[in-house]
Amino acid sequence: MLPSEMRDKMNLRIIPKVKRSKLIEEAQKLIALSSEYQEAWLVFDKDDFKDFDQLIKAANDAGLKTGWSNPCFEIWLLAYFGEMGTFQSAKSCTTAFGKAFFKKSGRQYVKADPGIYQTLLRYGDENVAIDIAHRRY
Numbered sequence: 001m002l003p004s005e006m007r008d009k010m011n012l013r014i015i016p017k018v019k020r021s022k023l024i025e026e027a028q029k030l031i032a033l034s035s036e037y038q039e040a041w042l043v044f045d046k047d048d049f050k051d052f053d054q055l056i057k058a059a060n061d062a063g064l065k066t067g068w069s070n071p072c073f074e075i076w077l078l079a080y081f082g083e084m085g086t087f088q089s090a091k092s093c094t095t096a097f098g099k100a101f102f103k104k105s106g107r108q109y110v111k112a113d114p115g116i117y118q119t120l121l122r123y124g125d126e127n128v129a130i131d132i133a134h135r136r137y
Contacts, residue, residue, distance in 0.1 A: 039065065082132070
């Protein structure tokens with residue numbers, strides 16, 4: 001969650017149901033409608049798509065900063081249990097985390113579980129996760 005002083009300085013616009021090829025164009029339309037944007041970011045789910053690098057370059061060329069999610073957020077959660085493997089797909093990563101989560105906690109993994117962080121802290125180790133992430137980086 002963003003600190004309140006940052007939330008007051010940000011203007012977030014969600015562009016739903018837009019083809020990837022139109023994201024930059026749609027972002028530029030929003031920017032053109034308002035002078036309040038000092039720094040514009042295009043943030044999206046990376047998923048598994050082939051033109052990822054081209055989208056980043058095109059957005060940067062258009063003056064947009066970029067941010068994206070990992071195709072499998074569970075790879076970070078898996079690090080709490082001392083491992084961060086290499087996976088061929090988001091599905092295999094999520095499955096591996098689900099198995100590790102059940103083995104450690106005795107609970108089924110539910111992606112939308114609001115208590116996931118507390119469970120990770122109870123059965124895993126955040127410092128280990130951070131160390132693994134630093135080494136992988």
